[in-house]
Amino acid sequence: MAVPKRRNTSSKRNARRANHDKVAAPNIVPCPNCSAPMVSHRVCPACGHYKGKAVGKAPAAEEK
Numbered sequence: 904m905a906v907p908k909r910r911n912t913s914s915k916r917n918a919r920r921a922n923h924d925k926v927a928a929p930n931i932v933p934c935p936n937c938s939a940p941m942v943s944h945r946v947c948p949a950c951g952h953y954k955g956k957a958v959g960k961a962p963a964a965e966e967k
């Protein structure tokens with residue numbers, strides 16, 4: 904296993920972490936079915952639709 908030869912300076916470490924260790928915010932888009940905010944490429948939590956079709960369990964408000 905490769906082992907680092909030298910310890911990085913704190914400025915090197917901080918410069919690396921400044922841009923590479925960030926957590927990206929989830930991509931929030933309006934649902935095409937109910938226009939509620941939802942994470943893209945996921946089933947809508949408000950209406951249970953995905954790609955224009957009802958999939959999985961729809962919430963109680965939709966079933967009534």
Ligand SMILES: [Zn+2]
Nearest residue numbers: 934937947950
């Ligand atoms: Zn929806």
